[in-house]
Structures are given as C-alpha cells and as structure tokens.
Amino acid sequence: SQQGEEDPQALSIQEGENATMNCSYKTSINNLQWYRQNSGRGLVHLILIRSNEREKHSGRLRVTLDTSKKSSSLLITASRAADTASYFCATDRVGNTPLVFGKGTRLSVIA
C-alpha cells in the first residue's frame, strides 16, 4: 500500500514559473523525503525533512512539513526545462519501517 498521495498528479508550467507539489500521508512519521525520477529510471534523493522540522531549503527547493495536517509541500522556484520529471514523496514511518512512496507528480516545464 502507498502511504503518501501527491497532488496534483500532473503539472505543466512555463520555464521561470514556480512549481508546487503537495503530499499527504496517513500515519505518524520519522521523516519525509522527496525524490525525483527522470524518464522512468532510478530515483534521486532531493531533500529530507524530519518530523520536528517545519521548513527546509536546498538551492531552488523549499519543503514544508505540517505534521498536524499530515502534509508536506515541495516548491521548485524559477523552474527550468531540466526540472521536467516525476516527483515522489516518501515517508519513513514510526516503527522503523521501510520508506513508502506515493504515486508521484509528473512535472512538465515548457521552455
């Protein structure tokens, strides 16, 4: 079963615009991670936010976490065509369970 649900399923924006993706989950977590996947190949880790953190930045990425609402958002600022990919949230649930991935958001950035 999949713990996280990303929203929207697909997103298409112009180069230079910001892209926001959301993730909701069901159970208490140790941390939440975001991954990126190009063309159905291997996933690449982007950022990890711990359950006691509310916001984290990495370059053009900004992640927020609201544990009371069991939700997270990933913001990519000043998007580029090279950001075109699928983005997945993954949760590390309390109890030392393996990472569970959502279904992903497909982002298309049009030049």
Added chain:
Amino acid sequence: DAGVTQSPTHLIKTRGQHVTLRCSPISGHKSVSWYQQVLGQGPQFIFQYYEKEERGRGNFPDRFSARQFPNYSSELNVNALLLGDSALYLCASSFLQGANEKLFFGSGTQLSVL
C-alpha cells in the same frame, strides 16, 4: 565512486519462467532494498536486507525472494512469472538501516513478461 549498479538493464521473459536480478550497492553501504514500479505508479517496497539479514518484506507473494551476500550485493528472484510482474525493478542502498536514512537508487531493471 560507483553508484548503485543493477543488471541486467532490460529483460524479456515468458510466463512461468524464473528471473534473477542483481544489485551492487555503493561501497560501504550495508543495506539494500528492492522496489517494484509499475508504469505510472510509485515504487512499491518488496524487500529490505541489512547485514545479510531480511529486515522487511512488502506485500508480495512467495514467488518473490531475495538474499544479500557477504559483500553486501543482492539478488532478487521471481519464480513462475506472471504478466503482472512486468515492471521496473529498482534496487536502492543506504549506509545503515533505520530512520533518517536516504536511499541511493540504481537505474533499474526493466522486466517484460510476455
């Protein structure tokens, strides 16, 4: 340093056959996880191994099995293949097993069952 390597890259099998997929983790990483990704879906957890012991198993039938070797490489075996086993199989490694570990993924093995 080499990343996670998987072999083969692509594989075509027929129903009822057996398949073995291989994974070499990043040097120094002791944990290997296997995921199945069907087109248009997120990766689904199959197995996790740490220090050669199974530490987790997803909701997959007994036709799926795996093992980890002393050098921390791993094999995923699938018996009696079904059409529904067609998917991208991803291997991921991490230094330890537990909370706050991030996964490093290989490029995957694309399995097609005809």
